[in-house]
Amino acid sequence: MTSPLAAFAEEVGGVDAGPVTCRGGGTQWHLGGAASASARKVTAPRGVVGHQPEEMIVRVRAGTTISELHEATSSKGQLVAIEADLPDQATVGGVLACGRSGIRRLGRGPLRDCVLEVTAVSAAGRLVRSGAPLVKNVTGYDLCRLVVGSYGTLAFVAEVVLRCLPTPQTERWFYSRGADPFDVRSRIYRPLSVLWDGEGTWVGLAGYEVDVADQAASVLGGFAEVDGPPPVPAAGTGIRLSLPASELRKLSRAPSASTLPGSGWLAEIGVGVVHCDQAAGDALSAGGFVTTGEPVRPSVALRDLHRRIKDNFDPSGRMNPGRSPLAEPVASGSGPELRNVDEPALRISR
Amino acid sequence: MTVGALIADLRCAIGADRVRADPFEMTLYDRDASTMRGSCAAVCLPASTAEVSAVLRTCRSHDWPFVARGSGTGLAGGAVPSGPKPPVVVVTTRMNRVLDVDVDNRLAWVEPGVINLDLSRAVAEHGLFFAPDPSSQQSCSVGGNVANNSGGPHCLLYGVTNAHIAALDVVLADGELVRLGGLDAEPDGLDLRGCFVGSEGTMGIATRICVRLTEKPRSVSTLLADFTDMGNAARAVSAVISAGIVPAALEMMDKTIIGVVEAYVQAGLPTDAEALLLVELDGLQGGVRVESAAVSAVLSGHGARSVRVAADDTERAVWWKARKSAFGAVARIAPNYYLHDCVVPRSVLVDVLGEVNAIARAEGLLVGNVFHAGDGNLHPLIVFDRREPGVEAKVHEAGRRIIEACVRAGGSLSGEHGIGLEKRDAMSLVFTEADMAAQKCLRDAFDPEGRCNPDKVLPSGTAGCGELASVPAGAWI
Known part of the structure; x- marks a missing residue:
């Protein structure tokens, strides 16, 4: 009997099988450029292969939904640091291909850090494995990092081994209108998440009950406990801005939720991601608080590097045509080069 | 020319x-x-x-x-x-400046020659530290940490170097400068920063490194447990993890190492023990207290003869000095050592340690074990005197057999030292030709002319992407 992975590789086929696109739950289908409509559509195999709590790993096929994954590990007291706005539809492979971390990144780290092993189908239709089902490993080049956020343009993820964490004893959320989120962030110890919409601040704490209660009492004086984090503005279809974390301070002068027509914006303090709906994105951009229209153009050297990687992995350009991990097309144009000088690249800011 | x-x-x-x-x-x-x-x-x-x-x-x-x-x-x-x-x-040793410390963003730009421990010292006044802490941290450079994706005892909780690098300015093999990663949360493009970390110097030279700094824990508890049976100690390691606790560090030393280290550091270690576990828990006071009690109970339940808790920072520092000076201390036994680095699933630690010792015995060699037990990262240390005729051949044969034993047990070639020249030809034990060809695609994109640290990581003759694409599909599936 053919294994599900081998069957998937066969379905993707080799170079003569033509352009092919891999679709998960389609919850972030609007990202990474428009997929070519003429490419043949394939779907990765589904199912949790096995969870080994004593090794803190779970092996799961790429087509498995995020809900199914969480269900498999939570019964054994563990979790995987993968989040999705629509967990019943979003798949593990799709979330990894888009590479976007969830709102608990501040405490749990970025999405890419939880991938220990990847088995993917190459452009030649072969199963290729990288990494190992071990929590620590530096054997060979790290293709796990390469495929996370690659929008399936290099290979299609078929199966992964993910790092599990013990489920904390408690996770509690607190809200205050008017608190300074940056001050809170600097005083609270390793929070799970600090979110801010220009008016209110939400703080998520996870860990031992005694610690969370202690932190809440000592740092979150004016906060009230709430059920959980606020909804992400325009979840699934919104705009996401990426800034250095301290740049978020500029947003204190920006229009906030109550003055905007839609659901506004929500910033991840200490991380630098701002989730917005279209109206908020336009308002922040027009006010000069952030740049949304023109992404920073990657240097020529960086674009060349992306092009060589794409050419080496997929010489015929058959994997997910139309999509690109670079916001700007890899092929043409020129951006400002990094200069070959030894200036500190960053100023001291304390 | x-x-x-x-x-x-x-x-x-x-x-x-x-x-x-x-x-x-x-x-x-x-x-x-x-x-x-x-x-x-x-x-x-x-x-x-x-x-x-x-x-x-x-x-x-x-x-x-x-x-x-x-x-x-x-x-x-x-x-x-x-x-x-x-x-x-x-x-890179002349490029040893900490260029900038950004306390607000908890980042620092450093040159590659900055010594690992110097970096943590430089940012200590802000309550921050650089989490990767290899045993060589007093002398290894941050650039070397990036090249090898280095670990260290505390990577059990904090993750290896890759989790602590935000951006890299890299000079590619053609002399061009490129920035990988960035200071914002989600830089555009592929995670080439993540690919570069651990690429063992084969993708270019990082000349400016932006590291992420970690907030120091508010509370730390360090436990030292001694066992009269190595198997019990190894089983206790799995039991701690299975109890839902991820210590900041969970280290093991065997009898051979305890003996030489004690003679060298005089830390008060019980030299009659078969194994010692050094467990560190950190975080906030309440949780650390809960975990310290829970770990202590697990260790005692698995046959620990005694469990001591470090009374203060001085005692903690002495225990860590004992752990981190093990490799130097073995010079008391013989002038040369060969330090291995393999990873195995924690659940087979007992079996693999037994096998490692049996292999050494069969070759007539002395082996000591001092390693990161919490993540299954073994460091068998073969001690020898190079002047003894034929001994090097035996050391290499034992090393080869140890690697094979680890791979058979579901392990991998390296947890933190890298592949380099040492394990290049063992790569085929864990990867197929197609796997290695894909890795070569990445390497070749960074260094198309193959001039950047040649001869390392991948066995010579590894097929490139183009070569492999011409082979009929399914050949290596």
């Missing part, structure tokens, strides 16, 4: 005092901390990104290979100049 012309051009590029070609001086740079030696064409000591770029452009115009080198503490031969053409060694 001759070596003489190359050296002359290198001297033109960065100044005569920055280029060494004296045969004696070059022997200082033809090795790392392993037992391997190579040979080099010249040694360059650039002091800036511009000088690194000038060196690599010169190498390119002569079609000459090069190897980056930090402090030379690597154990897998990653910085040993090797290959048919003796490479130019590019030493």
Whole structure:
């Protein structure tokens, strides 16, 4: 009997099988450029292969939904640091291909850090494995990092081994209108998440009950406990801005939720991601608080590097045509080069 | 092109005092901390990104290979100049400035030659530290940590180097400068920063590194448990993890190591124990207290003869000194050692340790074990005297068999030292040709001419992408 992975590789086929696109739950289908409509559509195999709590790993096929994954590990007291706005539809492979971390990144780290092993189908239709089902490993080049956020343009993820964490004893959320989120962030110890919409601040704490209660009492004086984090503005279809974390301070002068027509914006303090709906994105951009229209153009050297990687992995350009991990097309144009000088690249800011 | 012309051009590029070609001086740079030696064409000591770029452009115009080198503490031969053409060694020790500390964003820009421990010391006043802490942290460089994706005891909780690098300014093999990663949360494009970390110097030379700094824990508890049975100690490791606790560090030492370390450090370790576990828990006070009690109960339940808790920072520092000076202390037994680095699933630690000891016995060698038990990262340490005829062959044979035993047990070749030259030819034990060809696709994209630390990581003759694509589909599935 053919294994599900081998069957998937066969379905993707080799170079003569033509352009092919891999679709998960389609919850972030609007990202990474428009997929070519003429490419043949394939779907990765589904199912949790096995969870080994004593090794803190779970092996799961790429087509498995995020809900199914969480269900498999939570019964054994563990979790995987993968989040999705629509967990019943979003798949593990799709979330990894888009590479976007969830709102608990501040405490749990970025999405890419939880991938220990990847088995993917190459452009030649072969199963290729990288990494190992071990929590620590530096054997060979790290293709796990390469495929996370690659929008399936290099290979299609078929199966992964993910790092599990013990489920904390408690996770509690607190809200205050008017608190300074940056001050809170600097005083609270390793929070799970600090979110801010220009008016209110939400703080998520996870860990031992005694610690969370202690932190809440000592740092979150004016906060009230709430059920959980606020909804992400325009979840699934919104705009996401990426800034250095301290740049978020500029947003204190920006229009906030109550003055905007839609659901506004929500910033991840200490991380630098701002989730917005279209109206908020336009308002922040027009006010000069952030740049949304023109992404920073990657240097020529960086674009060349992306092009060589794409050419080496997929010489015929058959994997997910139309999509690109670079916001700007890899092929043409020129951006400002990094200069070959030894200036500190960053100023001291304390 | 001759070596003489190359050296002359290198001297033109960065100044005569920055280029060494004296045969004696070059022997200082033809090795790392392993037992391997190579040979080099010249040694360059650039002091800036511009000088690194000038060196690599010169190498390119002569079609000459090069190897980056930090402090030379690597154990897998990653910085040993090797290959048919003796490479130019590019030493980063003169690039040793902490350029900037950004406390608000908890980032710091450093040059690659900054010593790991110096970085943590430089940011300590802000309540921050650089989490990767290899045992060589007093001498290894941050650039070397990036190249090897280094670990260390506390990586059990904090993650290896890759989790602590935000951005890298890298000079590619053609001399071009490129920034990988970025200071914002989600930089555009592929995670080439993540691919570069751990690429063992085969993708270019990082000349500016933006590291993420970690907030110091508010509370720390360190436990020392001694066992009269190695198996019980190994089972206790799995039991701690299964109890839902991830300690900051969970280290093991066997009897051989306890003996030499105690003689060297006088830390009050019980020399009659078969194994010691050093467990560190950190975080907030309440949780640390809960975990400390829980771990103590698990250890006692698995046959620990005693469980001590460090009374203060002084006692904690002594225990860690004992752990981290183990490799130096073995010089009391014999002048040479070969330190291995394999990872296995925690659940098979007992079996694999037994096998490692049996292999050493069969070869008539002495092996000590001091390692990161919490993440299954074994460090069998074979102690020998190179002057003894035939001993090196036995050491290598034992090493080969240890690697095979680890792979058979579901393990991997390296947890933190890297592949380098040492394990290059063992890669086929864990990867297929198709797997390695995909890895070569990535490497070749960074270094199309194959001049950047040649001979390392992938076995010679590894097929490239183009070559593999011509093979019928399914051949290696």
